[in-house]
Amino acid sequence: MTSPIIEIAADAEALAARAADWLLATAAGTAGTFAVALSGGSTPRRLYQLLAAPPRRDRFPWERTHWFWGDERFVPPDDPASNCRMVHEAMLSRVPVPAANIHAMPTLDRDAAAAAAEYERTLKRFHGAETLAPGRPLFDVVLLGLGTDGHTASLFPGTAVLQERHRWAREVTDAAVGTRLTLTYPALESSRAVAFLVAGADKRPMLERVLAGDAALPAARVRPHGALRFFADRAAGAGESS
Secondary structure (H helix, E strand, O other): OOOOEEEEEOOHHHHHHHHHHHHHHHHHOOOOOEEEEEOOOHHHHHHHHHHOOOOHHHHOOHHHEEEEEOEEEOOOOOOOOOHHHHHHHHOHHHOOOOHHHEOOOOOOOOOHHHHHHHHHHHHHHHHOOOOOEOOEOOEEEEEEOOOOOOOEOOEOOOOHHHHOOOOOEEEEEEOOOEEEEEEOHHHHHOEEEEEEEEOOHHHHHHHHHHHOOOOOOHHHHOOOOOEEEEEEEOOOOOOOOO
16 A cells, blocks of 8 residues: 545535545546445535536446445434435435445345445345455445544444454444444455545544554544545645645
């Protein structure tokens, strides 16, 4: 993995616009199927809204882009806490994306472990292989957030899933965060580019620690096969964009 690329925007709105432009340019510059793993949260929501509005909506290759989720709360898809619902309302319901290209995490009528195994099978069918290799990434882009405790996706400090190196998706059951589904490090890292979206002064201490390589933080342990990017606003980060 090369050194991370860090871009600092004036504020959260400028961050979302810059990230939307980057994702659009990355998708448009890639031939064939384009695969994205999505993040929840307010900063990604604004990115999705911007992609779903002109002029970006009219330039994005919706018909050949496949959408996956990096993590999900184990709630029905119409629940207000659902990442799937948020992305649908912010973007997918507003753009000409084929229904077959939307791969939400299953959260109905099954236990979390079975749901994680089902999503792993979905990923493997899409990938066309049972194993992940550095030269053939699962995703083109993985979007991630950064929690004030250093978590990313649903990889929380102190949880057993942090040690998973074989499964692609796992359940997380924790009294503090509830029941969730998450992609594991191997799946998140199997990407041509991983981009963290970080906004707000409350994220600054964690962003500094992640950029310093503090392995105590789950977010700092993401080591993609491709490029690692950070889009931050001025409140969360400091320094010149690069």
